[in-house]
Amino acid sequence: MKSVDDFGMQGDKPSHPELLDYLAVDFQENGWDLKRLTRQIVLSQVYRQSSAEVAGYLAADPSAKLLWRKPPLRLEAETIRDSMLQVSGLLNGKMYGPQEPIKRGADGQWLEDESKGDPNRRSLYLTQSRTRPVAFLHAFDAPTMTADNQTQRFRSALPTQSLALLNGPFVRRVSQAFANQLWEQSKGDTADALHRAFLAAYSRPPSARELAIGQQAIATETDPKEGLRLFLQAILGANDFLYSY
Amino acid sequence: MKPFLSRRQALQEAALGFGGLALSSLVAVGAEPTSYTLRPKRPHFPAKAKNVIFLYVGGGPSTIDMFDPKPLLRKYDGKPAPFEIKGRALNGSQEVMASPWDFTRCGKSGREISNLLPHFQKVVDKVSFVRSMQTDRIDHSTAQFTFVTGRGFTGFPTLGSWVNYALGTENENLPGFVALGEGASIGSRAHSSAWLPPVYTGTAMRADAKAPIYDIKRPDDMSGVQQQRLLSVVNQLNREQKGHHPLDQDLEARIANYELAARMQLEALRVADLSSESQATKDLYGLDEKVSGPYSKLCLMARRLVESGVRFVQIYGGGGGNWDTHSNIAGQLPGLCQYIDRGTAALLTDLEQRGMLKDTLVVWSGEFGRLPTIESRNAAPGRDHNPYGFNMWMAGAGVKQGFDYGLTDELGYAAVPEFRVGHADIHATIQQLLGIDHQKNTFFYEGRNESLVGVTPARVLNEILL
Numbered sequence: 001m002k003s004v005d006d007f008g009m010q011g012d013k014p015s016h017p018e019l020l021d022y023l024a025v026d027f028q029e030n031g032w033d034l035k036r037l038t039r040q041i042v043l044s045q046v047y048r049q050s051s052a053e054v055a056g057y058l059a060a061d062p063s064a065k066l067l068w069r070k071p072p073l074r075l076e077a078e079t080i081r082d083s084m085l086q087v088s089g090l091l092n093g094k095m096y097g098p099q100e101p102i103k104r105g106a107d108g109q110w111l112e113d114e115s116k117g118d119p120n121r122r123s124l125y126l127t128q129s130r131t132r133p134v135a136f137l138h139a140f141d142a143p144t145m146t147a148d149n150q151t152q153r154f155r156s157a158l159p160t161q162s163l164a165l166l167n168g169p170f171v172r173r174v175s176q177a178f179a180n181q182l183w184e185q186s187k188g189d190t191a192d193a194l195h196r197a198f199l200a201a202y203s204r205p206p207s208a209r210e211l212a213i214g215q216q217a218i219a220t221e222t223d224p225k226e227g228l229r230l231f232l233q234a235i236l237g238a239n240d241f242l243y244s245y
Numbered sequence: 246m247k248p249f250l251s252r253r254q255a256l257q258e259a260a261l262g263f264g265g266l267a268l269s270s271l272v273a274v275g276a277e278p279t280s281y282t283l284r285p286k287r288p289h290f291p292a293k294a295k296n297v298i299f300l301y302v303g304g305g306p307s308t309i310d311m312f313d314p315k316p317l318l319r320k321y322d323g324k325p326a327p328f329e330i331k332g333r334a335l336n337g338s339q340e341v342m343a344s345p346w347d348f349t350r351c352g353k354s355g356r357e358i359s360n361l362l363p364h365f366q367k368v369v370d371k372v373s374f375v376r377s378m379q380t381d382r383i384d385h386s387t388a389q390f391t392f393v394t395g396r397g398f399t400g401f402p403t404l405g406s407w408v409n410y411a412l413g414t415e416n417e418n419l420p421g422f423v424a425l426g427e428g429a430s431i432g433s434r435a436h437s438s439a440w441l442p443p444v445y446t447g448t449a450m451r452a453d454a455k456a457p458i459y460d461i462k463r464p465d466d467m468s469g470v471q472q473q474r475l476l477s478v479v480n481q482l483n484r485e486q487k488g489h490h491p492l493d494q495d496l497e498a499r500i501a502n503y504e505l506a507a508r509m510q511l512e513a514l515r516v517a518d519l520s521s522e523s524q525a526t527k528d529l530y531g532l533d534e535k536v537s538g539p540y541s542k543l544c545l546m547a548r549r550l551v552e553s554g555v556r557f558v559q560i561y562g563g564g565g566g567n568w569d570t571h572s573n574i575a576g577q578l579p580g581l582c583q584y585i586d587r588g589t590a591a592l593l594t595d596l597e598q599r600g601m602l603k604d605t606l607v608v609w610s611g612e613f614g615r616l617p618t619i620e621s622r623n624a625a626p627g628r629d630h631n632p633y634g635f636n637m638w639m640a641g642a643g644v645k646q647g648f649d650y651g652l653t654d655e656l657g658y659a660a661v662p663e664f665r666v667g668h669a670d671i672h673a674t675i676q677q678l679l680g681i682d683h684q685k686n687t688f689f690y691e692g693r694n695e696s697l698v699g700v701t702p703a704r705v706l707n708e709i710l711l
Contacts, residue, residue, distance in 0.1 A: 135459045230478070238483050
């Protein structure tokens, strides 16, 4: 169902009505168990497809309505922030408790106040305020709760997002922590650091060309550690990190 | 397929995302875009206005003390009103209060403008007043929502977002809808696109040459060369990725966005840098004036933004609830008027001198006006909210000069019924000037083709148009 906020007469029709029926009946017959339903879906072959392009299929069904592949999707704002904290080793896994404080940054934007409270927790725990949206999350389409019930996130691609990834204080802080961690783990061996970086950020080793891009980027800076930091910022700002495939 | 979906689908198929020009060949594949675009679109009919500067004075400016003198207020000053004045059941009274200020007959149009607005007095011939405004909301936030979104509650797209959705913008190196200043008590919701795609959200900019947009400035500890390298590495990584997904236009849009962001850094900082203006312009606006300078800077920046191709600029003037003169109006209003007066007048003069006023619509309004009676007799007297009758003005592209539409009763309390103008009429009129049919500018949301005006009856105010 594309129109998740409208299952009525004016909504879209389901693309696979029999499948929807099967899942609905199976869900009821198994005690309305949401966890079971989720597992059933994510373990299915159709859900686990890759996003590889097949020109002919793409021409016939560009948005993969018929589920021939998993279309690439930009991650949601919170997931981007949380993933950046995770790969850089900063993520604080503490659960529950009150919201974490936010503050105004040098240029007026709202951001996490990491000097107070428990910093670097999942975005879920950041203060939510209609008039004080955290700029980084807002740039990536996190709602400001102005629309009372936003059923679907927009996934825009805007230059303001690129600005946040280029100049924003959050990405800078994260890439610095990421660099420190890798530098320590690899004991200054840049090939090893790059290998670890790709595994952490993209869940795969680098290709020979990507490794060469990394080596070149590090070598261009007079301080190789700063070179690594810049390269890591690039890794976190590239499509492979921002999209799920 | 349902026929009423066709427009939305047509728009989606026309939408290529930022930097989409390079992608036209990919769209032929028929991919359904996931992003919307700010690329210029054709209006529904020939437009008289290309751009809008909306001077939005939140808090409820007392227009009977500013532009709309009522001789009867003098006659009944300190006495009960000759007819019942219904306000909110708070501290309301029936005791009339004359305007504490004198008015001067100005310009060829001979309209009387309060001496609190000496600069505006000189440019009053350029504007057309709507003197019979009425709104259905009596509290600030609901009335503010009504004035910018057409509905009296949160969660609807604002005027600027609808305009950008319909028309796009001329300069992709800048946002299409810019919100200046922080005077709206409803915060960023005063320029939100709500459920319209975020590309149409107003970008908050400040009259700060160093940081006009969040993250616009390269960090001090990153050199320009380093940033260029960073951009180049991101680009290389993206190209690698693109090799695996050659047909994906969203990825292409993001690649283009980095280049745009880099250009935007220069463009936004250039627009926000007022130092390049001539001395004559600086003097016209009085940028260094203590009281009026900050607002003048916003006005000058609005002109620079429009000049650079930004479609819609909204200025929030007056510092939040300050215009909310419940008490001590005699003490408060002069400073508030001084704050906006010079910048507002300079903006009109400047636009005209540059030949931009013929393409730029300037709109001035608050969310409501104030009552002719005293709110509280104990404190220094003030006036309570008046949604029943107030003034707003428009000037520039396609609008008559020195024209008045409508009137309120002799006390300035309520709009005369046959001339009543509501927010929906203003929204229809602004869209009309931009070449947008307010009934056709719709977006499919929650099972309906929603529009700015919605189901509220709306009439284009042809009387004030050229």
